[in-house]
Amino acid sequence: MHLPDLNVAKDRTSKENVYLDLNENYQKVFKDKKYFLRTYGCQMNVHDSEAIRSYLEALGFTNTEKVEEANVVVLNTCAIRENARDKVVGFLGKCHYLKKNRDDFKIVLAGCMSEQPDFIESILAKHKYIDIVIGTHNIHELPKLLLENFSKQTIEVYSNSDEIIEGMHYERDSKYTAWVNIMYGCDKFCTYCIVPYTRGRERSRKLESIIKEVEELKDKGYLEVTLLGQNVNAYGQDIGESFSHLLECVAKTGIKRVRFVTSHPWNFTDGMLEVISKYDNIMPYIHLPLQSGSDKILKRMNRRYTKEEYLTLFRKMKKMIPNVAITTDIIVGFPGETKEDFEDTLDVVKTCEFDGAYTFIFSPRVGTPAALMEDKTPLKEKEERLQELNTLVNYYSNKSNQKLLGKTVEVLVLGDSEKDESKVYGYTDTMKLVNVSGPKDIIGKIVSVKITDAKSFSLDGEYVKEKIEA
Numbered sequence: 001m002h003l004p005d006l007n008v009a010k011d012r013t014s015k016e017n018v019y020l021d022l023n024e025n026y027q028k029v030f031k032d033k034k035y036f037l038r039t040y041g042c043q044m045n046v047h048d049s050e051a052i053r054s055y056l057e058a059l060g061f062t063n064t065e066k067v068e069e070a071n072v073v074v075l076n077t078c079a080i081r082e083n084a085r086d087k088v089v090g091f092l093g094k095c096h097y098l099k100k101n102r103d104d105f106k107i108v109l110a111g112c113m114s115e116q117p118d119f120i121e122s123i124l125a126k127h128k129y130i131d132i133v134i135g136t137h138n139i140h141e142l143p144k145l146l147l148e149n150f151s152k153q154t155i156e157v158y159s160n161s162d163e164i165i166e167g168m169h170y171e172r173d174s175k176y177t178a179w180v181n182i183m184y185g186c187d188k189f190c191t192y193c194i195v196p197y198t199r200g201r202e203r204s205r206k207l208e209s210i211i212k213e214v215e216e217l218k219d220k221g222y223l224e225v226t227l228l229g230q231n232v233n234a235y236g237q238d239i240g241e242s243f244s245h246l247l248e249c250v251a252k253t254g255i256k257r258v259r260f261v262t263s264h265p266w267n268f269t270d271g272m273l274e275v276i277s278k279y280d281n282i283m284p285y286i287h288l289p290l291q292s293g294s295d296k297i298l299k300r301m302n303r304r305y306t307k308e309e310y311l312t313l314f315r316k317m318k319k320m321i322p323n324v325a326i327t328t329d330i331i332v333g334f335p336g337e338t339k340e341d342f343e344d345t346l347d348v349v350k351t352c353e354f355d356g357a358y359t360f361i362f363s364p365r366v367g368t369p370a371a372l373m374e375d376k377t378p379l380k381e382k383e384e385r386l387q388e389l390n391t392l393v394n395y396y397s398n399k400s401n402q403k404l405l406g407k408t409v410e411v412l413v414l415g416d417s418e419k420d421e422s423k424v425y426g427y428t429d430t431m432k433l434v435n436v437s438g439p440k441d442i443i444g445k446i447v448s449v450k451i452t453d454a455k456s457f458s459l460d461g462e463y464v465k466e467k468i469e470a
């Protein structure tokens, strides 16, 4: 069988991807076949799954939500903490059971777990029934691997190539809001984090390619883009560009809403703040991971800032961007964290009154420096710290939501509410989830909503009117 030429350039930014080469020959192989796709982990994985879905559908597969009906199961995995891995291993057990006595049931392991050589070695030894292993760097090879595999040539591949494949196609989950990858990988090497190993070195896409993608999305009717990078504001350092310049260029496309995640405090410049405050279509929302409030722990984490430096940046953001909402990530129970260190974290939470926080217990990742650090704190104590932190964090997110009670805010309405089918849901400019009572035809629009109730994790509101353009 003739396989498509992958047309991958040797230099870092490559040519167009294979998608366009997929023709009806390939679709014949996969006609009447179904795929089941499950995504674990962060937005980067969610967006990668949009590319995986696009390939599967271009090959002729149709989607099924029932794993037992599938001919190919793709698990787009996460490795950031042990419980993410446990979930995948549990689901693999179910897939193994389904695969017994079936030739046409293929299992593809994709995502970050596929980029951990130790894990791959052990999983392929233990779970011999996995058909394809594909990493985060070579999603574009999925069509080729599936073709080979369905033609009975089992092949297992993972890659850590540093190429960037431009012109990727995505079967996007939403028609109104889109993820746009602007860079890949991370060079920060926080001592607890597996990402630099699973996603590789920082590499930025070309500014023109990103702007082209945003303009195409705008032309298709998208109202919002979220610029994605593990370390989004380190964009451009490898290609003589800067994130603030890119952000300004994206804002100038005139797309209604621009967001970006995730920012590292160390790379946050005054230039970025100036651009954010200059353009109304850059949303007043910043996710700024703190990780710890203790200088000693921050140093052991290799975070490159002190508590005071974080607080100074935080205050500057609040001053320069009116109404800005700031959320964060915090790890408790990092090796060597004492009660006093934890108190420092609580102190920052009390000072900053974050709009929201994702909180985690430290999970040692094989291959990272922190996994080798002495860790004397019992799990029970870590769990108690997490609980105390969560109580505080929820108090402040509730407090910030209460401030919106009775106010009218702009909401981009994305679809039917999961909680109440009669309602729709969307997000404020500050990224707060609102369940809205109103007509269904406001889905896909930016509308004014009066906030009628406020909880820790969401708001309720009533539709007032459509946004009137100035």
Ligand code: 5AD
Binding pocket: 080, 081, 192, 193, 194, 289, 291, 329, 330, 331, 360, 361, 362, 363, 364, 365
């Ligand atoms: N253990 C616990 N939390 C972690 N994170 C990253 N690595 C680990 C780990 N080994 C958290 C950080 C990061 C978020 C995405 O996940 O807070 O910002």
Ligand code: SF4
Binding pocket: 186, 187, 188, 189, 190, 193, 194, 195, 196, 230, 231, 264
């Ligand atoms: Fe991981 Fe640190 Fe990079 Fe974030 S900045 S992806 S926590 S290494």
